[in-house]
Amino acid sequence: MSYPAIDEQLSHLFEPKSLAVVGASNQKVKWGYIVPANIITGGYRGEFYPVNPKETEILERPVFKSIKDVPGEVDLAVVTVPANHVNGVVRECVEKGVRTCVVISGGFSEMGGDGERMEKELTAIVSGTGMRLVGPNTMGIYSAPVCLHALMPPVRPVPGKIAFAAQSGNLGTQMLSLGKALGVGFSRFVCIGNEADLKAADYLEYFADDPETEVILLYIEGLRDARRFMEVAEQTSPKKPIVVMKAGKTAAGARAARSHSAALAADETIFEGVMKQTGMIEADTTEEMLDIAKAFAAAPLPRGKRVGVLTWGGGWGVVTADALAKHGLELVDFPAETLAELDEVLPPYWSHGNPVDLVGTLDLSMHFRCLEIVAKCSCVDAVISLGTMGATSSFQSFVVEGPMADEISRLKPRVVPSEFIKQLQLTDEAYRDEVIKLMAETQKPILAVSFPTSGAITPMLARQSEVVIYPSPERGAKTLAALYEYREFLERNRAMV
């Protein structure tokens, strides 16, 4: 007997037309209430069936005694019953012909002993049936195209192009939440859980051909099927960038990983080799996971390592120059014609080189023109623009604050009048649009750095998925190096084919 390919199998998981929650409840402190409440309030529009032998109505929907009583097909069953009831429920799901299961319930191999035994049984129940299973011990899944928030925490991610599979529920869902604060959008998310059936490699394979996904993000503590993972990664990397944070790399980390997810810590040297060979891009820190993934989602890849830098302040330019050098990128020497073009725009005392110091001017039209000159320079492969985009937020924090607010108001005009801020905001938006236009026109990445202050980078939010903006030059430079690393992999790979 043959079953559909993983793509078709997982399409029922991530785009279910009908969904049951087995173990649904009216008790608001139970996951059986919280998870379906997240699904309903998250905007899921497919068929929704709560299942509970003792209730009649949950979240204003009629309740079914058993999954078998549900009329018609069930693409996805979310299971929240206690561990000792899970296997019975999953067996019924198989009998019903349910296509995919997400077992939220914990109490399996992560507990050892009986839990381990139950998980083996669970694997056996599912094996060979064609039904695929996420978990157990998972915080659930998210899928942007169908507004599916089958998650324990009530996260509402920004929809986007990044698919994310995480071997940690807390870390995964908090990254979704952090993404929201930073304007990083996700297409799909899965908390991998104990991998009784579906494994990291399966999600990777699905994301590889998923038209909703352009970037794949993985948080990995240990691989249960390293060989297959490597094969899938090798096939996927030439199609889409895979950004990986590998935790448990140190002895202490590996030990912590074993206690928490029962994952097998991969041999670190093997994993490093796999990363390089398969073209996966490593994120060294949790912050880098989003820093790098969002750049892949929004910016073209640099064709080389020659970077042009625009800075609104000399010191930041120095820091950026250091960071670029540290990551193997090159602060390009501008050709004579580019210097001449910049000479026409900037006052005579400008820095006459790269970084281009925008001499502290508030006349932002100068910034626009310099950005265009640098981005279009044939010797430049990528641009970092410091301080201009997001400038509103820097100035916002200066307006009418502190103990002297009254005196400031009396001494009209204020030091930074609100009209100035409004003007700055309009310019900010225009600069953002210019960056987006120039990235499309030149097919070069233009990364912005804006120093976070108490003001929000509000003008960015309207087109947040189309720009990349970092809180420090070091993070921008590191990200650019990651984009270049992937570009180099693609070149090598193309040469080999």
Add this chain to the structure above:
Amino acid sequence: MSYPAIDEQLSHLFEPKSLAVVGASNQKVKWGYIVPANIITGGYRGEFYPVNPKETEILERPVFKSIKDVPGEVDLAVVTVPANHVNGVVRECVEKGVRTCVVISGGFSEMGGDGERMEKELTAIVSGTGMRLVGPNTMGIYSAPVCLHALMPPVRPVPGKIAFAAQSGNLGTQMLSLGKALGVGFSRFVCIGNEADLKAADYLEYFADDPETEVILLYIEGLRDARRFMEVAEQTSPKKPIVVMKAGKTAAGARAARSHSAALAADETIFEGVMKQTGMIEADTTEEMLDIAKAFAAAPLPRGKRVGVLTWGGGWGVVTADALAKHGLELVDFPAETLAELDEVLPPYWSHGNPVDLVGTLDLSMHFRCLEIVAKCSCVDAVISLGTMGATSSFQSFVVEGPMADEISRLKPRVVPSEFIKQLQLTDEAYRDEVIKLMAETQKPILAVSFPTSGAITPMLARQSEVVIYPSPERGAKTLAALYEYREFLERNRAMV
């Protein structure tokens, strides 16, 4: 003829009883208006004298034709006249007996040629007079105890215990602004400028004995007087931690530094040696400058490298374990009695080790008790607490958002009811107070990590200078390593004395 020690000289700079702005103006686009407006609206309460030969009233104060016309003593003259008038003005200041000068005006050695010549002349004018001079080409100074904001950008820093000297005005003032967003307070700030007179070492020497300062932060591109700087650093480090970001470390960075500040790039190998030998603590990135400085200002030093970790989610614990190992710190094995104490508080299935996984519970009283057990454990030198402090902000972002807000409201109670958030906020505040109390009681650092989301970490703000909270475990671990590095230096130093 002998002059007062640097401490007395610079006390007139940072705590002036009287202040003149030479070049004050009513034209609101000029620094001659913006700088005095910052001073007045910033709350400076000393005598304030605008000086301008052509005006009669500026910012509601009577104007003097010349600095010489000002009645009584002038502790500080801020000079904003164009470069070609600066030397004449400074000569008059010397004749008047002004004690200190801040020359905002640019157009000196950073321009080369004539500017260089003028700066040499400026140095000669000041030399041997007893008047001390900041700049030229400086963005100014800030001093918390007297509410002095003699700055070009209208920054209003949080008052605190960190004194900051920066060889970049933009970077320096934006760090003050960033500090405000992150709750990092400053006692003094000086944008060092071209160092025609006062040099980095002079500010360091003043901060060393400044009772308002507990931590010294330096942004250095190049040293003009490396030997003296080293001597002062050597004397200062045993008294107060000196956190240094050294920019221009790469060839590209050094070149950028020369073009922007005309600073001499120090020989990198010499600088590295100086850092280690003198016990200065290096910040590798701009973010680390504040990360590390704020920890020194708020937390006791760890007596050893044994760290206890509390985590609200397994994955974050793994990441923290890796980060601690990477920075040479140790995830301590708890002794049997500590495990037994934790057993009494946590459910039977807890991780039974370090990190202590707080099993996703919302019962925060459990977190309190675990924190106390771990902090008081005699084998623990430092604690990292993940996810608990600042938890409000994580949950805030879940409340009534998105397209389904109406439906959420209809389906009462909401997924996360606002009463729950209020309750969480109170607990957050109580946990913050507990951390502060336990740090004082145990004299061990307790660093918190809270994952930033769209909600603000509001409960922290009330006692923001007393706690340290990081947006990622990696940044918390790196900071803890810096605290430990300094502690080790103090031990070595004590052994040698």
